[in-house]
Amino acid sequence: MADPQKVLVYRHAAVTRITHWINVLALTLLLMSGLNIFGAHPALYWGQKSTFARPWVSIGAEQHGAKMEGVTWIGRTKFRTTGVLGYSGKPGAEEQVAFPSWATVPSERDLADSRHWHFFFAWLFVLNGLVYWLVGLGRGHIVKDLVPNQHDVAPKNIWHEIVAHAQLKFPKGEEARHYNVLQKGAYLAVILVLLPLMVLTGLCMSPGFDAGAPWLVDVFGGRQSARTIHFLTAFAIIGFVLLHLFMVVASGTWNNVRSMITGRYAIAPEKTGEAA
Incomplete structure (x- = not known):
């Protein structure tokens, strides 16, 4: 039975939820097929x-x-x-x-098939990202919910959020309705830096794309540099995902998972006199 003191708010729109779960699938298969590809020359x-x-x-x-x-x-x-x-x-x-069979797709070493898996889910990921961006910009989600405001970037507020996260103290009341500055910074770093880097460096490893746009390889300092950046970016995303999952569990697994399935998020009221 739901806590009568908690309030259910609509936190995630349908497009956000659908693109989130498609990303979970696509990035998981991209990682596993990518490890198989890397294993051909580790x-x-x-x-x-x-x-x-x-x-x-x-x-x-x-x-x-x-x-x-x-x-x-x-x-x-x-x-x-x-x-x-x-x-x-x-x-x-x-x-x-290079990597154990349970970590790769296909489980056996197969460069040709792993490339097929990788390219299919790469295009799914790119198209899914375009949908997220077009809808997010059109409806104002990215600007309203992810771009930090003046209060967010105030040094006092940033330090407050760092301390609160380190102590695993999570917002209540009105504050819980919105992303905090650390969440906004992390999400923007992923969608504006890491994910575009993954796509661009991945294109650098495509012979067909190299022939049509050789300048992109030069931007990254060469084909092997692009491959290295691609690999490092993948593990930076893994690091983000692990931290994200830890915070999901620490702040309430069911509440967070429910919000990404139904859009509804339960907010506990802030006690009178409780520090913000």
């Missing part, structure tokens, strides 16, 4: 060409005594990553592979 470089002797990051396996071990190099530092990166599989059936 190394990263800076510049135009692959400098095989000096990768910035590489994942592989090495013989260590009587057994093989997965190893990951970041610069000149080596990490043993058996079972996760470089060498994994069921007991007795381990193999040299």
